[in-house]
Amino acid sequence: MNNDRFEVATVAELEQEGMKVLTADGQPIVVFASNGGFHAVEDRCPHMGFPLSKGTVKDGILTCHWHQARFDLCSGCSFDRFADDTPVFDTIVDKGIVYVYSQPRRAPDAAYFSQGLVRGMEQNSGFTIARSLVMLRRLEIDWSTIIRQVAQFASRNGNSFGTGSTILTIVTNLQPRLTEQTMLFAMFRAVREIAGQAMNAAPRRPVGPLTAGDHSMALLKRWYRHWVQSRHGDAAERVLLTALHRQVLETGIDKAIVDLIAGAATDRIYDSGGHLLDNVNKVMELLDHVGWEQAEATYPLLTDVMASGRGAEESSHWHHPIDIVTPLRDVEARLPELLAAGAGKTWQDDDSLLPTLLGDDPLAIIAVLEDALIAGATPLQLARVVCYAAGLRLARFGLSNEVGDWFGPQHAFITANAMHGILQRCTTPDIARGVFHNAIAVYMDRFLNIPPAALPGEAGGLDHLSTDANELLAAMLDALDRKDRTELLAELVSRYVELGHPFDALVDRLMYATVREDVNFHYFQVLEAAVSQVADQPHTPHAAHILAGIARNLSAICPTARASLQLITVAARLSKGERVHEG
Ligand code: FES
Structure with missing residues (x-):
């Protein structure tokens, strides 16, 4: 110029x-x-x-x-x-x-805005973050470069794998399906969350790996689980870093590392309301994107949540009025022989487990899962069945419950999806325990389906709705402008799915609808869990039920004040030369 x-x-x-x-x-x-x-x-x-x-x-x-x-x-x-x-x-x-x-005099270039992004995160300055993101994209810096920079900042400046890193991973996972505007907005939400947490984080005092000794992975696994169980974070971190040095940094991601970490995460039952398993899964997903050479810097962020977790066995309602912990511990002990019994057989999911999984007998739930394993079901298959059951809890959530009651089924669905993700990397008896834990978490929410909401179209079909994809997508946003349109939104989503309209456009619309609201990270988690569960079968009734469920969940708190995107919207307008504040 x-x-x-x-x-x-x-x-x-x-x-x-x-x-x-x-x-x-x-x-x-x-x-x-x-x-x-x-x-x-x-x-x-x-x-x-x-x-x-x-x-x-x-x-x-x-x-x-x-x-x-x-x-x-x-x-x-x-x-x-x-x-x-x-x-x-x-x-x-x-x-x-x-x-x-x-x-x-000095035309701001990519390096300038890249430094600006870091400065914005260091100072938790929303406008600096927004402007830097907008300008980096205008300068055609690819998302993967920006994501890597933000992830490295989070590793250096955070003291745990917090909500910001979770949203960052979700946004990164969904990025190929999102339009530029939605991605920009979603990324802004992730970066602001990371900056806010870094601002308030006490400095980490990192420990290094054990410096000598030829420790076997079996020994390191025993030690890691011991230190996590006894809540000795520093010791757990040293052992984990030692294992990482042996396995990941030398050979890349290894099933033994997944087993070590995810196995420890399932020692406690449904640890931290399921958050721990989701954190474990998200760390691995983020490392898939930014490179496993970042493992040594990123994995220690799990230490805090690992060592401070609280298992469901410490909650009285898992013991009373029915003791579910003892039967769970019993079946955990039998898992090696159950997996061996099913080895070599094939098992087909025909939804026959669902009535029991959604029923009110926890011992029957454990029994049907056990029988399925013997019949040849893999833990991965069962994890998916449990995840669908958890999705149905959202789809059939009774609107007479309080808004805060969505919390339980949200967690069950998110955790079940995390279990499914982890099992795709590695299946061991230790990790497979999580399938049983999650099934009982779904059981715990059974009263939130009383009375059960009808699934979209269950009473009268959906033919009264448009067949046009764009009209349906537009109507979804309109429905979220009103407080009483929860079932309409679910119907619109189901209609869109059953007509086989493009899946990515629906994902983009649901992400945009989520990111424009002042919602916490759970809403991002359920959306991404739903996408993850239905992506390989996006036009089936199962997909419609799951997506309708998470849409109902979002609708229950909409509309909010929608203040979260003001800064990024202003930054985007200013970058185009628009006069925003002059009147
Ligand atoms: S100091 Fe805030 S706009 Fe100038």
Whole structure:
């Protein structure tokens, strides 16, 4: 782009008026007369885009009046951490006329915005994060580069694999299905969450691997589980890092590592309401994206949740009125022989387990899963059946329950999906215990299906709805603008699915609908779990039920104030040269 010069005013005029605003090559510039010279900056505050021409200059310091960010007028550098530096433009006086050049003295490039993204995360500055993301994408920096940078920041600055890293992994998993705008919004939510958590995180005190000794993986596994069980985080982390050095860093991801970590995560029953298993799964998914060479930096983030977890066996309602813990521990002990009994056989899922899984007899639930294993069902197959049962809990959630009651079935569905993901990497008796735990978690939520909501179309079909994909997608957003459209939304989603419309467009619409609301990370988790469960069969009745269930879950809290995307929306508009705050 040419660095043309534009006439501003005569020297006398500018000195008398103090400043002048003009548009040069489409961008707003304000030129100030100050301390005997002329200084030009972009007429948008780098904090939130308000016009700097409305600010005040005193002794070479420009103050933006919106949030009082202050800048050195000569260099554009900010005196306040919460605001970025502002671009400056050269001026020249020629025959009594002040001119300004249309290109900034230092044109911000990808490196600048990449540093800005880190700065924004360090300072938890929403607008700096938003602007950096928008500009990095405008400069055609690919998402994988941005994701890697954010993940590395989270590893260095967080002290656990928190909600921000979970959302980041979800967004990364879904990115190929999302439009640019939805991805930008979703990424912004992830990065802001990570920045907020890093801001409040106590510094980690990392430990290293054991420095000598030829420890077998079997020994390291025993030690790891022992330290996790006894809640000795530092010791658990040292053992884990030792195992990682042996297995992952030398040979890449190894089933022994998955067994070590996921096996420890299933020692306690339904640990931390299922969050631990989801964390374990998400760490591996994130490493798939950013590279397993990051394992040594990323895995220790699990230490805190691993060592501080609380199992369902510590909750009285898993013991009373029916003791479910003892039968679970019994079947866990039999798992090696159950898996051996089913080896070599084939088993076909025909939904026949569902009535029992959704019934009110926990011992019968354990028994049908046990029988299925003997008949040749793999833990992976059963994990999927349990996940579908968990999805039906959401699909049939009775709306007379409280909004907070969605919490239980959300967790059961998320955890069942995590179990399914982990078992795709590795199946061992230790990990397979989680299938039984999750089935009982689904049982625990049985009263939330009383009375059961009808599945979409169950009473009268869906032919009253449009057949047009775009109309259905538009109607979904409309339904979320009202508080009483939960069942309509479920019907719209089901209709879309049964008609075989493009799956990715539906995923994008549901993600957009989620990201625009002020919702917590559970809503991202259930969406991604649903996508993960139905992606290979997106137009079946099972898919319709699962997707309708998570849509109902979202609808139950919509609409919210929808404040989460204000900054990224403003940043995107400003990047296109739109005047946002001038009125
Ligand atoms: S300080 Fe300028 S917009 Fe906030």
